[in-house]
Amino acid sequence: MQINAWFIVIVVVLVVIWKLDLFATLLNLKSLGAEIPEAFRGVIDQEAYERSQEYTRAKAVLGIGEGIFSLVVLFAFWCLGGFGWLDDEVRAFVGKGGSVLAGIVYITALALALGILKLPFDYYETFVLEETFGFNRSTFGVWVGDLVKGAALSFALGAPLLAALIWIFESVPFAWLWGWGLVTVTSLVLAYLAPTWILPLFNKFEPLPDGSLRRSIEAMAKHCDYPLTEVSVMDGSKRSTKSNAFFTGFGKNKRIALFDTLIENHTEEELVGVLAHEIGHFKKGHIVKTLVLSTITTGLMFFLLGIVMNNRSLFDAFGVKEASVYVSLVLFGVMITPVNDLLSIAGNWLSRKHEFEADAYAAEKTGNASAMADALRKLSRDNLSNLTPHPFYVFLNYSHPPVAERIAALEGH
Numbered sequence: 001m002q003i004n005a006w007f008i009v010i011v012v013v014l015v016v017i018w019k020l021d022l023f024a025t026l027l028n029l030k031s032l033g034a035e036i037p038e039a040f041r042g043v044i045d046q047e048a049y050e051r052s053q054e055y056t057r058a059k060a061v062l063g064i065g066e067g068i069f070s071l072v073v074l075f076a077f078w079c080l081g082g083f084g085w086l087d088d089e090v091r092a093f094v095g096k097g098g099s100v101l102a103g104i105v106y107i108t109a110l111a112l113a114l115g116i117l118k119l120p121f122d123y124y125e126t127f128v129l130e131e132t133f134g135f136n137r138s139t140f141g142v143w144v145g146d147l148v149k150g151a152a153l154s155f156a157l158g159a160p161l162l163a164a165l166i167w168i169f170e171s172v173p174f175a176w177l178w179g180w181g182l183v184t185v186t187s188l189v190l191a192y193l194a195p196t197w198i199l200p201l202f203n204k205f206e207p208l209p210d211g212s213l214r215r216s217i218e219a220m221a222k223h224c225d226y227p228l229t230e231v232s233v234m235d236g237s238k239r240s241t242k243s244n245a246f247f248t249g250f251g252k253n254k255r256i257a258l259f260d261t262l263i264e265n266h267t268e269e270e271l272v273g274v275l276a277h278e279i280g281h282f283k284k285g286h287i288v289k290t291l292v293l294s295t296i297t298t299g300l301m302f303f304l305l306g307i308v309m310n311n312r313s314l315f316d317a318f319g320v321k322e323a324s325v326y327v328s329l330v331l332f333g334v335m336i337t338p339v340n341d342l343l344s345i346a347g348n349w350l351s352r353k354h355e356f357e358a359d360a361y362a363a364e365k366t367g368n369a370s371a372m373a374d375a376l377r378k379l380s381r382d383n384l385s386n387l388t389p390h391p392f393y394v395f396l397n398y399s400h401p402p403v404a405e406r407i408a409a410l411e412g413h
Helices: 005-030 046-079 082-097 099-132 140-171 175-201 212-223 260-265 268-283 286-308 312-317 325-335 337-366 369-382 391-397 403-411
Strands: 205-207 228-234 245-248 254-259
Touching (some): 005 046, 005 325, 005 391, 046 082, 046 099, 046 369, 082 099, 082 325, 099 140, 099 325, 140 175, 140 325, 175 245, 175 286, 212 268, 212 337, 245 268, 254 260, 254 268, 260 268, 260 369, 268 369, 286 325, 286 337, 312 325, 337 369, 337 391, 337 403, 369 403
Parallel strands (some): 228 254
């Protein structure tokens, strides 16, 4: 390891980002108020409100602890020469197997070690924190099964992609362009296949039974000229009591999945309002805009990756003797953190704007803004959401506007 400009800049930036996130978290905790916000009175009682604040505090403490642990582990591994040591061990292990095999082994080893280190935090969050507040319904067997399936899926999909990227950067001119194209196409293919092949590996999806709710949903989709082809119920209660809904599909093959917990806890009018909100994202072009922005962001990342690929000073800063594409990918992932954070702030701002627009669309199409507002109130109550988040924390982390602001916008519609 060499203390050069790369080392100093990366360390300083990582520490500053951590301190900024810590500062935002502390501000968020300080903003927890004693009085129930006006927008939620009558739906959330004092006991539930205080419990939501306890939940916010518990999650904040866990997040702070995990953040400190992650930073300490990264710096310890780095300063003790871990990146270079692992590369030497991998090269000795694969022998003449080539750089592609070495890259897969190197990155898999790092990912596996990181996953193991995170296990205690994941376990605590699921079986202590979420259990304490009445959310967890997952069993140990389901939790382990999710981990195994997630790891196997990540390797099955990630290893071929990694192999292709290593070959591209070793063999092709303007490699960053080809890499950008490959990752973009792969992402689109996975998004198309996910509803049919990936999501069912983790959850059961069954058609929404014929009845008043299904007819109301189909009528709203028709009213909005939305090509809805399937309405499913997902067994979200298998893991948690929290509720959600989401759309999947491309072109004319549009599907909606409703958590069974969402159906249990909301009226038909509220569920139709949630549906109209999701349709609003489609009608307002949010999905296409987000896809374009994501593609451009990926292109920027690959352009920067092309600049620093096999940079000798960067390898020296991390104590790696021999330059390689696969180690470049890992080191780039460490050093690009601040750029990712800045881009996520911009992306969150745009997402919050889109949420307001989708709410307005739902209010217009249903003619019943109060139903959507009531759905938001209930979701906040049932999920123990923080009702008084600090603006700076929202600025850094929220992809959705604070619920009180959404309700105010709806009721002023």
